Amino acid sequence: xxxVAKAICLRAWDYSETSQILALLTRESGVVRVIAKGIKRPxxxxxxxxxxxxxxxxxxxxKNVSSLGTLVEFRESISRAALRxxxxxxxxxIYAVELAGEMLAEHDPHPxxxxxxxxxxxxxxxxxCPVQAVLAWYQWRLLRFVGLLGGLTHCCACEExxxxxxxxxxxxxxxxxxxxxxxxxxxxxxxxxxxxxxxLGAIASLLANEQGxxxxxxxxxxxxxxxxxxxxxxxxxxxxxRSARYVLPREQx
Ligand SMILES: [Zn+2]
Numbered sequence: 001x002x003x004v005a006k007a008i009c010l011r012a013w014d015y016s017e018t019s020q021i022l023a024l025l026t027r028e029s030g031v032v033r034v035i036a037k038g039i040k041r042p043x044x045x046x047x048x049x050x051x052x053x054x055x056x057x058x059x060x061x062x063k064n065v066s067s068l069g070t071l072v073e074f075r076e077s078i079s080r081a082a083l084r085x086x087x088x089x090x091x092x093x094i095y096a097v098e099l100a101g102e103m104l105a106e107h108d109p110h111p112x113x114x115x116x117x118x119x120x121x122x123x124x125x126x127x128x129c130p131v132q133a134v135l136a137w138y139q140w141r142l143l144r145f146v147g148l149l150g151g152l153t154h155c156c157a158c159e160e161x162x163x164x165x166x167x168x169x170x171x172x173x174x175x176x177x178x179x180x181x182x183x184x185x186x187x188x189x190x191x192x193x194x195x196x197x198x199x200l201g202a203i204a205s206l207l208a209n210e211q212g213x214x215x216x217x218x219x220x221x222x223x224x225x226x227x228x229x230x231x232x233x234x235x236x237x238x239x240x241x242r243s244a245r246y247v248l249p250r251e252q253x
Contacts, residue, residue, distance in 0.1 A: 002060075002061045005029060007055070018038050026114070029109055030108040031104050032062070047074045056074055083124055103146050116138060140229060155182035163204070170196045171186070171200065172195060173195050174189050177189070199228055201221060230244060
């Protein structure tokens with residue numbers, strides 16, 4: 001069966017001298033894997049090599065969801081040339097596509113994640129882009145869309161309001177429980193990550209943004225919340241992301 005989809009390239013492997021295997025996030029069908037036969041030949045009919053981060057319109061055929069698809073054509077619709085020239089933004093873009101590929105199951109449609117990733121890559125192209133803030137919003141919303149982020153205003157064990165802890169020594173976050181823990185509950189939980197007051201301030205800004213209020217995030221604040229969200233992701237996946245070291249400060253990995 002032949003499919004037409006908007007797609008972003010999440011990963012590309014060499015399969016033979018002339019062919020590649022691609023993992024792409026499609027807007028319509030979630031993550032799909034296809035073989036791109038002969039794509040590395042100079043006169044490939046399918047549109048030429050598909051680079052990581054490339055976004056465009058794809059035609060592919062696939063017998064069923066458990067089989068590897070075959071790429072018929074990929075036409076890039078959005079140039080990533082500006083992004084590829086900026087080291088920090090490029091590293092963040094590579095982290096963003098790796099994260100999407102790890103967090104989503106194949107053939108589980110998530111148009112919300114597709115739009116988020118597309119918008120994030122576009123924002124990263126901007127001059128003087130606040131990379132950590134863009135990444136914080138991306139990680140936050142991705143976790144929200146896949147159902148791994150709770151309310152984060154109350155303790156997830158006893159439901160006490162934790163917002164006032166922002167003025168003290170901070171609170172703890174449990175990835176297993178998917179939320180914050182108050183002073184009284186954190187001692188009972190072995191798996192936890194300290195959330196400093198500055199990160200709680202960042203969480204308040206992200207929650208406000210979700211409510212449609214414009215709340216800006218400083219790069220230091222954003223770095224702190226990225227540290228927390230990365231901790232959650234590593235715990236959920238059971239492994240670190242390969243590209244994390246290039247985008248998060250060393251102490252945050
Ligand atoms: Zn509690």
